[in-house]
Amino acid sequence: MSNDTLRDLSQNQLVRRLGVPRIPVLRRYAPGQPLLDGPALVGAVGAGRYAEQIRALLKDADIADAAGDGTVAAAVLDATGVRTLDDLAAVREFLTPAVRRLAPSGRLLLLGPEPDAGDVEAAAAAQALDGLVRSAAKEVRAGATANLLVVHPDAPPAATDSAVRFFLSARSAYVDGQVVRVGVPVGPAQDPIGMDAPDEVVRPLAGRVAVVTGAARGIGAAIADTLARDGATVVAVDVPAAGESLSRVANRVGGTALQLDITTPDAADRLLAHVRERHGRLDVVVHNAGITRDKLLANMDADRWDAVLAVNLRAQLAINEALLADDLLSDTGRIVCIASTSGIAGNRGQTNYAASKAGVIGMVRALAPRFAERGVTVNAVAPGFIETEMTGKMPLGTREAGRRINSLRQGGLPVDVAETVGWLAEAETGGVTGQVVRVCGQSILGA
Amino acid sequence: MPETRKAAVIGGNRIPFARANGAYARASNLDMLTATLDGLAARFGLAGERIGEVAGGAVLKHSRDRDLTREAVLGSTLSPSTPAYDVQQACGTGLETAVLVANKIALGQIESGVAAGVDTASDAPVALNDDLRRVLMELNGARSLGARLKALRGLRPGQIVPEVPRNAEPRTGLSMGEHAALTALEWHVGREEQDELTVASHRNLAAAYDRGFFDDLVTPYLGLSRDQNLRPDTSVEKLAKLKPVFGKGEGATMTAGNSTPLTDGAAAVLLGSDEWAAQHRLPVLAHLVDAETAAVDFVLGSDGLLTAPLYAVPRLLERNGLTLGDFDFYEIHEAFASTVLATLKAWEDPAFAKERLGLDAPLGAIDRAKLNVAGSSLATGHPFAATGGRIVATLAKLLHEKGSVGGRKSRGLISICAAGGQGVVAILEGN
Numbered sequence: 032m033s034n035d036t037l038r039d040l041s042q043n044q045l046v047r048r049l050g051v052p053r054i055p056v057l058r059r060y061a062p063g064q065p066l067l068d069g070p071a072l073v074g075a076v077g078a079g080r081y082a083e084q085i086r087a088l089l090k091d092a093d094i095a096d097a098a099g100d101g102t103v104a105a106a107v108l109d110a111t112g113v114r115t116l117d118d119l120a121a122v123r124e125f126l127t128p129a130v131r132r133l134a135p136s137g138r139l140l141l142l143g144p145e146p147d148a149g150d151v152e153a154a155a156a157a158q159a160l161d162g163l164v165r166s167a168a169k170e171v172r173a174g175a176t177a178n179l180l181v182v183h184p185d186a187p188p189a190a191t192d193s194a195v196r197f198f199l200s201a202r203s204a205y206v207d208g209q210v211v212r213v214g215v216p217v218g219p220a221q222d223p224i225g226m227d228a229p230d231e232v233v234r235p236l237a238g239r240v241a242v243v244t245g246a247a248r249g250i251g252a253a254i255a256d257t258l259a260r261d262g263a264t265v266v267a268v269d270v271p272a273a274g275e276s277l278s279r280v281a282n283r284v285g286g287t288a289l290q291l292d293i294t295t296p297d298a299a300d301r302l303l304a305h306v307r308e309r310h311g312r313l314d315v316v317v318h319n320a321g322i323t324r325d326k327l328l329a330n331m332d333a334d335r336w337d338a339v340l341a342v343n344l345r346a347q348l349a350i351n352e353a354l355l356a357d358d359l360l361s362d363t364g365r366i367v368c369i370a371s372t373s374g375i376a377g378n379r380g381q382t383n384y385a386a387s388k389a390g391v392i393g394m395v396r397a398l399a400p401r402f403a404e405r406g407v408t409v410n411a412v413a414p415g416f417i418e419t420e421m422t423g424k425m426p427l428g429t430r431e432a433g434r435r436i437n438s439l440r441q442g443g444l445p446v447d448v449a450e451t452v453g454w455l456a457e458a459e460t461g462g463v464t465g466q467v468v469r470v471c472g473q474s475i476l477g478a
Numbered sequence: 479m480p481e482t483r484k485a486a487v488i489g490g491n492r493i494p495f496a497r498a499n500g501a502y503a504r505a506s507n508l509d510m511l512t513a514t515l516d517g518l519a520a521r522f523g524l525a526g527e528r529i530g531e532v533a534g535g536a537v538l539k540h541s542r543d544r545d546l547t548r549e550a551v552l553g554s555t556l557s558p559s560t561p562a563y564d565v566q567q568a569c570g571t572g573l574e575t576a577v578l579v580a581n582k583i584a585l586g587q588i589e590s591g592v593a594a595g596v597d598t599a600s601d602a603p604v605a606l607n608d609d610l611r612r613v614l615m616e617l618n619g620a621r622s623l624g625a626r627l628k629a630l631r632g633l634r635p636g637q638i639v640p641e642v643p644r645n646a647e648p649r650t651g652l653s654m655g656e657h658a659a660l661t662a663l664e665w666h667v668g669r670e671e672q673d674e675l676t677v678a679s680h681r682n683l684a685a686a687y688d689r690g691f692f693d694d695l696v697t698p699y700l701g702l703s704r705d706q707n708l709r710p711d712t713s714v715e716k717l718a719k720l721k722p723v724f725g726k727g728e729g730a731t732m733t734a735g736n737s738t739p740l741t742d743g744a745a746a747v748l749l750g751s752d753e754w755a756a757q758h759r760l761p762v763l764a765h766l767v768d769a770e771t772a773a774v775d776f777v778l779g780s781d782g783l784l785t786a787p788l789y790a791v792p793r794l795l796e797r798n799g800l801t802l803g804d805f806d807f808y809e810i811h812e813a814f815a816s817t818v819l820a821t822l823k824a825w826e827d828p829a830f831a832k833e834r835l836g837l838d839a840p841l842g843a844i845d846r847a848k849l850n851v852a853g854s855s856l857a858t859g860h861p862f863a864a865t866g867g868r869i870v871a872t873l874a875k876l877l878h879e880k881g882s883v884g885g886r887k888s889r890g891l892i893s894i895c896a897a898g899g900q901g902v903v904a905i906l907e908g909n
Contacts, residue, residue, distance in 0.1 A: 267520075271690075274697040275513075278520030282555040288520035290693045309523075309759050 034418055035434065038441050054440045055174035058136035060201040060450060062233060062260065067138070067199055069104035070097035072129055076121045077112020081142050084188035085109065085195055092196075103129065105138035105199050110160060111182050113144060114153040122160070126167065135173035138199050139164070142180045142191065145212075157181075161210055168208035168473050169438050176207040176439075176473075183214040186462055190216050193459040202454060205447035207438050208473030216461030218406020222314065222363045235457045237262030239361075240310045242302065244293055244346075245320030247273035249419045250369065252280045253445035254317055257453045259284035263315060266306060268293070293320055293346040299353035306359065313359045315456040318347045318368040318391075323421075325380040336383045343387035344394070351398055351409075363458035364407035368395055369448070372415045372469060376476035388413070392467050399465030408464035410455045415471025418442040437472035484765035485580035485749050487906065490871020491518035492745035493699035494706065495859040498599035501702040502742040507536045507543055510699070510744040511550040511596040517697030518592065518746045522760055525555040530588025532562040533575040534746075535595055537862035537897075538602045539566070547594065556592075569813065570771065570896035571595050572745060572866020573904060579749050580766040589754040593870070595863030596744035610637035645740075647897065649777045654784070654897060655814065659725030659732050661782035662816035665823045669731040672815035673717040676736040676856045679812055683853025684710035691852060695871055707739055707859040724814075736815035741859030745867030747874075762909045764874035764890075769904035770794035776899040781834075784817050786901030787893040788824050792835050794903055802841040806883055806908075807848050807876050807890040809869045812855040817895060852876060866894055870906070877908030 038054040040046045047053055058068065071094050075082035085107050086096070097103040106129035110122050126139070133139065141164055146154035160179055168177035178198050182191060194213050197203050222239060241258045245251035246267035255265045265286035269277040274290045281288035289305055291298055306313045321343045324335035347368060354360050373381050374388025395411040402409050416422060416433040422442065425433065434442040448470045454460060455468070493514055496502040502510065511534060519525050534547035543549070548562040567574045572595035579591035606614070610633070617629040646653045652660075662672075686692060687704055696703075712735070722730035724737065748760075755762050772790035774781035781788075787810075795801060802825060810818045822844065824830045831840040852872050855865055873890045880888040888908035895901045 271693050271696070272698055272703040274517070274703070275699055278517045278697050281520035281523075282516055282525040285523070285525050287523040288517075288697075290697070292690070292693075295690065308761060311759065 034423060035441055037431070052440070055135065057174045057204040057439065058201045059204050059446065064201060065094070066092040066196065067094050067104035069102060069134055070095040071105040071107060071199070072097040072103045072132070073107045074125045075109040075112065076125065077114060077118050079109030079112045079142070081111055081182065081188050081191055082109040084191065088192055088195060101132065102134040103132045103137065104134050105140065106130070106133065107140045107195070107199070109142050111142050111144045113156050113160065114150065115156060116152065119156050119159055122163070130167065130171060133171055133175050135175065136201070136204070137171065137175040139167055139171060139175065139177035140180070140195065140198050142182050145181055145183055164210070165208045165473070174204070174439060176203065178203070178206065178208065179210045181210060181212045183212070185215050186213055187215070189220065190462040193454065193457055194463060197454040202450035205439065205443035205470050205472050206451060206468065209469055211463060211466055211468060213462045214464070217403040217408055217464055218362050218461050220459055220461055222361070222458035234262035235459065236315070236453070239263045239314035239456070240266065240306065240312050241315035241317065241456060242266045242268060242306060242313065243317045243319055244268045246280055247277040249421065250414065250417060250445040250448050251319040253449040254319055254452050255280050255284050255286065257446060257449035258315065258456060259286060261453050263456070264310065266310070268302065269320070293350065294341045298346065299350045302350060303353055303357055303359055312361055314361045314363060315365045315367070316350070316354065316360070317452055317456070318350070318366070320346070321369060323381065323384050325384065327380055328382045331382060339383040340387050343384070344390045347391065348394060351394070355401060360405070360407055362406035363461065364402070364405065365456045365460070366398070366402070366407065366409040367452045367455045368409070368411045370411040370413040370467060372413050372471050372474055372476050375413060375467070375469070395467065396465050403464060406461065408455070408461060410464060411467045412448060412451050412455065413467055413469045413471070414443065414448045415469060415474040415476070416442040417448060418444055436476065437474040439472035441472065443470055443472060482584045483586070483751060484767060484907070485583035486752050486755050486762040486909070487764045487766060487870060487874035488748040488750055488755050488760045488762060489522060490695055490745065490747040490867060490874070491521055491697055492695065492864065492868050492871070493517070493743055494696055494702040494704055495741050495743035495861055495864070496702055496706045497859060498740035498742060500600070500706050500742070501700050502598065503600045505598065505700060505742065506601050507539065507546060507596045507598050508549055508553070510598065510742065511546065511594060512553040513699050514594065514596070514744040514746045515550055515554040515556060515592065518748055519555045520697070521694060522748055522758070526557055528557040529560045530591045531579065531582065532556070532560055532592040532594060533565055533578050534562065534593070535565040535571040535575060535863050536597050537566065537568055537571060538597055538599065567902070568896035568898050568900060569811070569860070569862045569865060570894055570900055570902035571863035572868070573769070573870065573892060573894050573902040574771070574866070576747055576749065576766065576866060576870050577769040577902070577904060583749055583751055590748070590750040592746050592748055593867060594744065594746035595865070595867050597861035597863045598742040599740035600742050605641040607637045607639055607641060609634065613637070647783060653724070655724035655732060655737055657776070657783035658814045658817050659730065661785060661820045662731060663725065663729050664782065665820040667731065667816045667819045667823070670714065671819055672731055672736040673714045675812070675815040675818060676717055677712055677714055679850060679853050679856040680709050680712045682851055683708055683857035686852040691875070695875060705858045707741065708857050732814055732816055736856065738813055738855045738860035741861045743859065743861035743864045745864040745871065747867045747870045761878070763878035764906045764908050767905040767907050768794060768798055769902065770797070771900065771902045774899045781899065782820070783897070783899055784813055784895035785821070785824070786899055787895050787903050788821060789835065790901045790903040791825070791891070791893060792837065792841060794905065795841070798905060800905070802844060804889060805848065805891045806880055806888045807851060807873055808844055809850060809854065809873045809890060809892045811865055811869065811894040812850065813860065813895055815856060821893065866902070869894070873906050877906055880908055882908070
C-alpha cells in the first residue's frame with residue numbers, strides 16, 4: 032500500500048466502473064532491471080546526428096528495434112535536423128502512430144536543435160518542438176512520459192547517452208514534460224576511478240564520494256540511499272539535533288554521518304576539511320537541506336524570513352564559494368541543488384521559501400559557467416508534490432489537490448527526486464549544466 | 479611479539495545523558511548501548527566492520543543482561559564477528575574498559591577496539607525478595623509432591639517486598655553521598671566553593687555545546703539532543719537556596735545541586751593503532767599514555783570512600799616522570815563538587831603528602847582554568863559506567879584542538895573515583 036489510497040483503489044475494476052479513472056502505478060527502477068520493458072522505435076527527421084548513437088545504446092542494452100506493429104516501450108525521435116515547418120510535419124508523421132503504440136509507463140523522447148537565431152523559420156521550428164512535447168506529455172496515458180532534449184550543435188553524439196538512458200529508464204518515472212539542454216561536456220566524460228568497475232551502467236557512481244545535506248530524512252535520505260545504491264560513498268550531513276535518524280541513514284548506506292549546522296560561519300570549512308581528511312576526494316555535492324516557515328507576506332516576520340533564507344540559500348552560497356576557492360572537487364565534480372516548483376510558480380504563504388528556492392535557481396545559472404572550466408556541472412532539481420512526511424501532514428483537501436494537478440495524476444516519491452539527482456551526479460552527465468529539472472509529473476504549477 | 483605502542487584515541491560517541499525517569503525512562507541498558515555503538519559506527523563509517531573487540535559494562539545490571547556488550551554488538555551495525563566482553567568496576571568501569579582495550583592495542587593483540595559503558599537508574603534491576611527466591615529455588619529442586627508442598631509452606635506475605643538496588647556501600651551501609659560528606663568535612667570543603675564549581679561545570683558544558691564542540695561527540699537519542707541535567711543559567715545565588723541533602727547539621731554542605739543526580743546514558747570511545755587509523759583515514763586525536771588504578775581501605779582505615787585517586791595519581795606521575803603541574807587539562811570526575819575540591823586540597827596538603835603518600839612535598843595546586851573545561855558530571859549527569867567514555871573522548875578532542883604546547887604534545891590527566899574505595903586515573907597526550 033502506498034499512502035495514495037485513491038491510486039491503490041483505482042487499480043480495482045469495480046472502483047473504476049464507478050467512474051474513478053485509473054491512476055497509473057509508475058514503473059520504477061530496481062537494480063538489474065532492463066532499460067525498457069519492450070522494444071523501442073527510433074526515428075530521425077532531417078540530418079539528425081544522434082539516431083545512430085541511440086540505436087547503438089539500445090542495442091548495448093539489449094533493447095529490440097520495434098519492427099511491425101505491436102506496442103513499444105519507447106519512441107525516440109532525433110529531430111535535431113528540424114529546420115522547417117515541413118520537417119515539423121515529418122515529426123508529427125512519426126509521432127502520431129508511435130503514440131498509439133506506446134505501452135504503459137512508455138517513453139516519448141525527442142531530441143531537438145537549439146533555436147538558430149540566424150534562421151527565423153529554423154528557430155520557430157525548434158521552439159515548436161517545445162510546445163509539441165509538453166502537449167504530448169499531457170496526452171500520453173498510463174504513466175507514460177514525454178520529454179525533450181535540446182542538443183547543442185557541437186555536442187558529440189555520445190554526450191547525449193546519459194540523458195537518453197535516464198529519460199528512457201524507469202529512473203525518470205516522475206519527470207514529465209521537461210525540456211533539458213545537452214551541451215558539449217564540460218570535462219572528461221568518465222571518472223577514472225569508476226573505469227575499472229565491471230558494471231559501470233549499474234553502478235555509475237562507483238568510487239565517487241558524495242556529500243548530501245539534510246540527509247536525515249525524507250528526500251535527503253532517499254538521495255543518500257540512491258547515490259549509495261549507484262556506488263557512491265555518502266557523507267550524510269544534517270543538523271546535530273537530527274543526529275539519531277542521520278546515523279541510521281549513514282549506517283544503512285555504509286557511509287558516514289556528519290552532524291553539522293550548515294548555517295554556522297565555519298560550516299563550509301568544517302565540511303571540506305572533514306571530506307578531505309576522511310575521503311581525500313569529493314565528486315558530488317547535493318544541497319538538499321531546506322526548511323519551511325510559512326506565513327502570509329503580510330504577517331511575515333524577520334525571523335521566519337531569515338531562517339529560511341539562511342538554510343535554503345545562504346548556506347549553499349557559502350559552501351559553493353568554498354568549493355570554488357578549493358581544489359577538492361574532482362574534475363568530474365557535480366553540484367546538485369534542490370529547488371522547488373514553489374520557486375518557479377510561487378505558492379501562497381511561501382514568499383520566503385519561494386524566494387529562497389528561486390534564488391537557488393539564479394545561483395545555479397550563475398555558477399555553472401564559473402565551474403565549467405573545471406569540469407564541474409551545477410544543476411537544480413525542482414521537486415513538485417512529493418509524498419513525504421511533510422506532505423502527509425497536509426489537510427486532506429489540499430493534499431488531494433496537490434497530488435492530482437499533474438499529468439501523472441499522483442504525487443511523486445522521494446526516490447523520484449533522488450534518481451534525478453543521481454543522474455546529474457554521474458560523470459557521464461557532463462553535458463548538462465546550469466539547468467533546472469523539475470520532478471513534478473508535469474505539474475500545472477510553474478509549467 | 480611486536481614492541482608496545484601507544485593506543486590512539488580516534489573519537490567517541492555518546493547519547494545525551496538523561497535524568498533518571500526522564501527522557502530515557504523506558505530505555506534499557508541494551509537499547510542505549512546499542513544506539514551508542516550505532517552512532518559511533520555512523521560517525522566513523524564502521525557499519526559492517528569487524529572491530530578487534532568491544533569492552534563495555536554497566537554498574538546496575540539486570541540478570542538478563544548477561545554479556546550485555548556482546549548483545550549490543552549483535553544488535554548494532556558493527557560486524558557480528560566483533561568480539562565483546564563486559565567489565566564491572568563501579569564508576570571506574572568506563573575508563574577501565576578504555577585502559578583494557580588500549581593495552582591490547584599497545585601489545586599488538588588487536589588493531590582497533592571500542593571501550594564503552596552504559597547505565598540506567600530508571601530501568602534498574604528490581605529483584606525478588608531473597609526469602610521468596612529461596613522458597614522458589616527449593617520448589618524448583620523438589621522431586622515429589624510432598625517436597626513441593628513442604629517448600630510452598632515457606633511462603634510468607636512479607637516476601638512480596640522486592641529487593642531494590644541501593645546506592646549504598648554494602649560494608650558501611652552509608653550512601654555514597656554520606657561518605658562524600660565525611661570527606662568534605664575532613665577537608666573543610668565549604669558550601670560556596672562547591673556551588674562555584676557546580677556553576678562552572680554547567681557554564682563550561684553549555685559553552686561547549688554552543689560552540690559545536692559536541693557535534694562530533696554526541697548523537698541525539700529519543701528526542702534529547704543535549705544533556706537533560708544541563709542548567710546553563712544556574713548561579714551561585716540559585717544554588718545557595720538549596721537545602722543540604724547529605725551530612726548533618728552545620729557541617730552539611732552537599733545539596734542536590736552540587737551533587738550529581740541519578741542519570742541514564744551511554745558512551746563509547748573508538749581506539750586503534752596509528753596504522754589502523756591511517757588505513758581507515760580516521761583522525762588520531764590523542765594517545766593513551768598510561769593508567770593506574772588504586773584502592774583504599776575506607777571500611778576500617780582512615781581513607782574516604784572516593785579518595786583512591788589521591789593515591790593513584792602520584793603513582794602514575796612518578797612512573798611517567800611528571801608533576802601535577804605538567805598538564806594542560808585536568809578531567810576530575812565530579813561525583814560531587816566536594817569530592818573534586820577535597821581531592822585538590824589533599825594534593826596541596828604537606829601533611830597528607832608526608833604521612834599518607836610518603837612524599838617530601840605535596841603534589842601542589844593546579845591551574846583551575848584547566849579543570850573540566852568542557853563541563854563534567856555535575857552538569858552532564860553521571861550514568862556510572864558511561865562517565866569514563868564521556869571523559870576520554872572529550873579530553874582527547876580538547877587535546878587535539880590544543881595541538882602542541884611549547885614544543886611538546888599537549889597533555890591531559892583523567893581522575894575518576896569509584897565506589898568500593900577504588901579510583902582509575904590515566905594520562906592522555908594530544909596528537
